[in-house]
Amino acid sequence: MRLFDGGRAPNPRRTRIFIAEKGITVPLEPVDMNNLEHRSETIASRNPLQRLPVLELDDGTIITESIAICRYFEALRPEPPLFGTTPVEIATIEMWNRRIELGLYAAVAAAFRHTHPAMAEWEVPQVPAWGEANRSKAIEFLRLFDAHLAGHRFAAGDTFSVADITGVVAVDFMKPAKIALPTDLANVARWYGEVSARPSMTA
Numbered sequence: 001m002r003l004f005d006g007g008r009a010p011n012p013r014r015t016r017i018f019i020a021e022k023g024i025t026v027p028l029e030p031v032d033m034n035n036l037e038h039r040s041e042t043i044a045s046r047n048p049l050q051r052l053p054v055l056e057l058d059d060g061t062i063i064t065e066s067i068a069i070c071r072y073f074e075a076l077r078p079e080p081p082l083f084g085t086t087p088v089e090i091a092t093i094e095m096w097n098r099r100i101e102l103g104l105y106a107a108v109a110a111a112f113r114h115t116h117p118a119m120a121e122w123e124v125p126q127v128p129a130w131g132e133a134n135r136s137k138a139i140e141f142l143r144l145f146d147a148h149l150a151g152h153r154f155a156a157g158d159t160f161s162v163a164d165i166t167g168v169v170a171v172d173f174m175k176p177a178k179i180a181l182p183t184d185l186a187n188v189a190r191w192y193g194e195v196s197a198r199p200s201m202t203a
Contacts (some may be wrong), residue, residue, distance in 0.1 A: 082165075148189050
């Protein structure tokens with residue numbers, strides 16, 4: 001088994017944090033995305049979308065998409081449960097992970113990809129106006145999230161989950177996307193402080 005990894009890029013990082021929370025060690029194959037190595041034949045032959053991460057199992061099976069890889073490891077090692085255990089927990093975590101993906105994670109990524117000069121070769125065409133529009137979309141979602149966190153310790157309730165991983169990776173990616181975290185979001189600040197202090201965040 002080996003994981004083709006893209007370093008500090010959000011999706012590879014999300015996967016590494018999840019694996020670290022599970023206490024699983026997976027050999028990493030570093031891929032230099034700055035030098036467009038994710039477009040090499042090594043990656044393209046395994047993932048025609050030329051995106052990371054890519055998990056290759058011992059039998060040659062290929063799994064791509066960060067959450068799909070996380071699902072695999074959840075099934076492989078159910079403890080600690082990061083996708084929930086009861087029907088309500090599973091649905092609630094799925095709901096909040098999806099909300100955060102669409103409302104924050106995707107908005108931050110769009111702001112970065114459509115406004116950062118280094119992304120000109122990656123995002124063709126770059127649409128700066130779309131990038132700018134997503135900055136405000138990210139802040140709008142964070143205000144909704146702040147209100148939700150007023151009554152919840154973590155994103156999907158009282159237990160740390162994959163939704164928190166998606167959230168903290170998105171918030172961290174706001175810096176390169178040049179989106180400032182509003183200082184009046186006290187609940188987000190409390191949540192972020194707790195979640196970002198977990199040992200897995202250095203994975």
